[in-house]
Amino acid sequence: MAPDTVIGMTRIDKNPRGADSAVTVRGLVKHYGETKALDGVDLDVREGTVMGVLGPNGAGKTTLVRILSTLLSPDAGQATVAGHDVVRQPRQLRRVIGLTGQYASVDEKLPGWENLYMIGRLLDLPRKDARARADELLERFSLTDAAKRPASTYSGGMRRRLDLAASMIGRPEVLFLDEPTTGLDPRTRNEVWDEVKTMVGDGVTVLLTTQYMEEAEQLASELTVVDRGKVIAGGAIDELKAKVGGRTLRVRPVDPTQLRPLASTLDELGITGLAATTVDTDSGAVLVPILSDEQLTAVVGAVTARGITISSITTELPSLDEVFLSLTGHRASAPQDTTPADTREEVAV
């Protein structure tokens, strides 16, 4: 299970045991009965960077975070966080991590301030320091007004901010964020993103799990894509985006009866992005996956030439499904459909 050692140590990025790597995972395996939640995962997170772990439900993201935060022990493989082994040095490890997510939570019955003060004391801060730290973090996460209210009265976004504050009490070196915005509305999600960006600005190393490409792009510099307990792709987010092939255009005609003519016009352009051009009747738009700005220009030109009035044209990042499709040739853990086509209604009528 020993990782390949680089003797010369000249290429630090090839040597995960160097001072430069905050999280190192080698051959990590975890079974739940017959199910392999993790099936030999390798991962490196460089100090001061944000690693996004992208994958669908059941891919093993949460299992990975739980092992790295010592809540679960692995069946095989090795993992170190800030130089501490997850199995042999759990106590030192717990001192340098912060954890926020679906699982580790604040105490809803306690007021926000009391939650933070308690965690400060559990992290061995003297009373005075624990008090000051609680005040400081409430201020920073804009929760001072709600300091005395039980967390159960907080809105979803406030709860998540309190979660983040709680994981920052001990000034962690490595922060685990397990699906930090799942279940939040878009506005609140943006708030949480802003907070995370601020934390990253302070030099914390972050490992973030998410189901959304958009979230990964907002926060992470590097991405690891996991599926069914295995890493299926990894690298700098820009490289992966290039590999995945860009964006989807959403073109919406003013007159809904123009949907089909518009779709066939765009189909005739012969643009082959990630998937075929499709019609989304629910939102009254035609979706065109594109790979380049030239294709975007061509689409605009074709729409103008045909004389169809459009109310909006927007670009979207590929969805998790499309990412998976282009990386693996199959949809994200969907056993029923392996054809490289979308489930959305096909253009050809």
Place this chain on the structure above:
Amino acid sequence: MSATTATTAAVTTADARIPLRGHLRHTGALIRRNLLWIKQDPESMFDALLMPVVFTLLFVYVFGGSIGQALGGGQDGYVQYVIPGMIAMMSMSLSQGVGTGFSQDFNSGVMDRFRSLPIGRGSVLFAKISVELARMLFATTVLMIVAVLVGFDITSWPGLFATVGLSAVFASSIMWVFLTLGVVLKNAQSVQAMGFLVLFPLQFGSSIFAPTNSMPGWLQAFTDYNPLSTLADASRGLMVGGPVAHDLWVTLGWSVAITAVMAPVAIHKFRTKS
């Protein structure tokens, strides 16, 4: 402040152990948390406050007359009979709180927060047990006030304190059972339902509320071995006089046996729960 944190992080060496002071600090912080729960949600004290009142009034005034007559001392005699046993019963019922509390902590994710912090897992346990024992003391105080009001005669203060101590010892052994249930069962409701199933026959199939000599033989066989009977009988001996030694030893024996079996099970389940 940042200096403090930095130092703490720096001194951790390969074999970090938590010093005793650390354990005390952590347990203290968690006790504070449990007390804040009560402050935030005073209704959670209703059981400790009302159960002694309701049960005392119910048994003394509804059943007390006829059972007392059979005992030969009337209602007043029954008060002397039933109150020592009620202390024992109260302790049992309240020890459930350890299990339901743990169950809630696991389900809400708070337990994962604790387990990702550099604290001994025992701190979480001891804090919970301490607070539940304090709740028991509170309930016993309420019970004794009501008891005196309905005519109970405290003949021996040392006997009363010994009874409270013995009940607490036995209750702490039962807490391991509830702790195990709290870790193993899915939610607090299941813990409560299971707790009721365990406690109800033990409480009523005992000498707490009535002497066992009028019960059928098969039931007597059960009640004689029921630790709640021996606990109630020992309490009666201590508080109002009568033989103590045999019941006292049997009760202590049960406490040790239950703790010896259930504490390792509870700790194992607690440590390995994922």
